[in-house]
């Protein structure tokens with residue numbers, strides 16, 4: 498495809514595109530025209546719209562039992578790790594199947610082509626709606642890890658500027674920063690945000706961060722909800738503290754709050770404005786139960802230009818720039834969306850997951866997760882053989898619940914819980930692993946007692 502595109506937009510292969518001239522159209526206007534054209538050939542927009550989650554197959558979004566019925570996730574176990582890699586609800590499975598069938602029948606007509614001419618605009622728009630942002634600020638990725646790599650690999654840093662991260666962060670953040678350090682010598686400093694996660698407080702965390710910021714600090718690379726101990730960082734309070742610091746700095750010198758947001762996204766009912774960060778990477782294949790291999794990187798419009806793309810994008814602007822031997826002019830989020838053909842059936846099905854979630858109700862889902870997590874922490878805390886690592890207060894915790902069990906390595910506890918008690922928990926993938934549970938919309942408060950009984954039995 499690459500070699501056949503020319504500046505007039507005529508191609509040697511049939512990349513679906515509107516017959517409309519693009520002259521004078523903004524990307525938004527262009528996108529509308531594009532979707533119109535896509536709908537005219539019947540795919541993928543028409544397929545994307547055919548998913549009224551609430552009316553099919555007797556699905557009752559008000560009934561948690563009916564929500565659970567949409568998933569084929571095994572009922573042989575209590576599924577307290579369903580957030581790790583999503584099982585898809587029927588609505589998402591159906592959408593993926595429709596797109597896969599269309600791609601198998603005729604990939605070109607199905608819309609495999611330039612970003613936003615391929616049905617991905619609906620994906621970006623739907624995710625932007627979920628985040629409370631503009632679609633132009635949403636780059637599509639395959640995972641949180643990819644988003645973090647694009648961000649930390651691509652951020653333009655001046656000489657002397659440094660990255661501040663925490664000792665508690667996950668491999669994806671630390672390794673992306675290590676790779677960046679190896680490439681350009683960017684200094685990366687790690688700090689401790691708390692000594693005991695169970696006792697962590699927003700004040701302590703903000704104080705430690707502010708104390709550690711120096712005039713060289715350009716990036717604050719953190720994880721919103723920690724997957725090793727369940728601590729949810731007070732992102733808004735951190736952002737407020739940074740606002741005061743940044744008020745005295747040039748834009749190119751602002752301390753950027755960059756979050757791995759994966760364990761808060763769709764588990765918490767929050768928008769990017771509420772959260773207050775500058776960049777946010779997540780996948781949609783965890784708490785949203787979206788298609789596996791999908792994700793996003795969101796950035797504030799004023800900060801996106803500081804991210805240099807590291808993977809060629811597949812946008813019409815990108816190709817036109819290449820053909821004209823000049824830099825492409827397009828929204829930075831477009832330029833930072835990795836190109837190459839994708840597993841489009843997965844990507845195009847993301848709006849089905851967003852619709853499913855919103856049909857049930859974001860606030861209801863978040864409340865159900867939080868109330869189960871609180872109950873689980875309270876019950877585990879009563880056990881003499883257990884130390885709960887996750888703070889009890891929902892203002893500093895989310896759905897991830899971590900603990901240690903006396904005399905048990907996390908891996909052995911995980912195995913015993915699964916094999917003997919039919920409870921699926923996970924060992925955290927960190928240097929000193931812990932035992933982790935995650936109540937989701939697929940679990941029920943009535944199941945907590947059985948989980949706790951199983952942990953008590955680990956004597």
Ligand SMILES: Cc1ncc(COP(=O)(O)O)c(C=O)c1O
Pocket residue numbers: 581639640641642643667669720722723724757759760779780781792
């Ligand atoms: C904090 C955190 N970030 C990122 C990931 C990886 O997620 P993804 O598949 O979206 O890259 C995980 C675990 O899988 C995680 O715990």
